[in-house]
Amino acid sequence: MNLALRRPGMYGGEPALRLILNHLLFVERAQDDWGERQISLERRGAWTSTGVTGAFRLLLPGPHEHAMASVYAEYAHARGWLAPDRVLTATEHAALRAAARSWVHCDRVWADVTAEFGPPSVHLGGTNPLYGKVLAYLSEDPGDPIVFFHLWNGGGPGRQGAWPPEREEPILLAVRFGDGPFSETFTFTPEGRRRKPEDPRLYFGT
Numbered sequence: 001m002n003l004a005l006r007r008p009g010m011y012g013g014e015p016a017l018r019l020i021l022n023h024l025l026f027v028e029r030a031q032d033d034w035g036e037r038q039i040s041l042e043r044r045g046a047w048t049s050t051g052v053t054g055a056f057r058l059l060l061p062g063p064h065e066h067a068m069a070s071v072y073a074e075y076a077h078a079r080g081w082l083a084p085d086r087v088l089t090a091t092e093h094a095a096l097r098a099a100a101r102s103w104v105h106c107d108r109v110w111a112d113v114t115a116e117f118g119p120p121s122v123h124l125g126g127t128n129p130l131y132g133k134v135l136a137y138l139s140e141d142p143g144d145p146i147v148f149f150h151l152w153n154g155g156g157p158g159r160q161g162a163w164p165p166e167r168e169e170p171i172l173l174a175v176r177f178g179d180g181p182f183s184e185t186f187t188f189t190p191e192g193r194r195r196k197p198e199d200p201r202l203y204f205g206t
Contacts, residue, residue, distance in 0.1 A: 001021065001024065001081050001082075002082065005017070005073050005076065005082070005122070005124060006069075006125070007125075008065045008066065008068065009063075013053075013068070014051050014052060014053050014068050017068075017072045021072070021076070022034065024081060033079075041071070041182075044180070045183060052068045052071045055182055056068060057197065058183075059197070060195070060197070061152060061154060061195045061197060065125075066124040066132060067134060067150055069134070070136060070146075070148045070150075070176070073122060073124065073146065074145075077138060077142070077146060082122065082138075084122050084136075084138055085119070085121060085122060085123070086118070086120065087138060088121065088139050089140055090139050090144065092139075093138070093139035093141070093144050093147075096117055096137055097145075097147060097177065100175045100177070100187070101187040103116065104172060104187050104189045106189070107172070107189050107190050107191045108189060109167075109171050110133070110151050110171075110172075112172070113135055120135035120137055120149075121136050121137050121138040122135075123135060123136075124136060129153070129168060129169040129170060130153055130164055130165055131153060131170070132151050132153050133170060134150055135148070136149075145177040145178055147177040148175065148176045148177060149174075150172070150173050150176060151170035151172055152170055152171060152195065153165045153169070153171065171189075171191050172189050173191060173192035174187060174189065
C-alpha cells in the first residue's frame with residue numbers, strides 16, 4: 001500500500017489502490033469499512049462516478065494520480081497502514097495548519113514548500129522535477145488532519161501537452177486539509193486559480 005500510494009501510476013492507479021485496500025480490509029475482517037468511507041466521500045463531494053479521480057478533475061489540472069492517492073493516504077492513515085517518513089509534533093503541525101492557508105496567497109514552487117515546512121511526511125510522486133507531486137505533512141496525533149500541498153508541472157498557454165514542461169520544478173496549485181465539503185478544503189494559489197478547470201456541470205448539469 002505504501003509503495004502504491006507513493007507511485008500510483010506504476011501500480012495501476014486508483015483501481016490498484018482499491019484492490020489493495022480491499023485485501024487489507026479482508027485480512028482485518030473489516031470489509032464494510034471502505035463502503036462507509038465511500039459514502040462519506042460522496043457526501044463531501046470527494047467521490048464521483050469515476051471515483052476520487054473524478055472529484056479532482058473539477059478542481060486541478062491533470063494528471064491526477066498523485067492527487068487521487070492523497071485521499072487514499074488519508075484513509076490508510078486512519079487505518080494505521082500509512083508509514084510516514086517524518087512525523088511532525090502536534091505543535092509543529094498546528095503551526096503549519098495556522099500558516100498554510102495564508103502562505104499560499106502567493107505563488108510558490110516545490111523548493112519553497114520544503115524550505116518553509118521541511119521535508120514532507122509522505123512524498124506522493126517521484127523526485128523528478130518535471131512531474132507533479134503531492135507533499136503530505138502529518139502529526140504525531142492521529143486525530144489531526146494531513147496537510148497536502150498539490151504541485152503541478154505542465155505546459156503554459158499554447159503549450160498544453162508540450163514536453164518538457166517550461167518550468168524547472170513544479171509550481172504549487174493548492175494546499176488541502178480538513179474534512180468539510182471537499183472543494184472547501186482547498187486553498188488555491190494565484191496560479192492554482194488560473195489553472196482550475198472549468199466545471200463541466202455548468203454546461204451539462206449535475
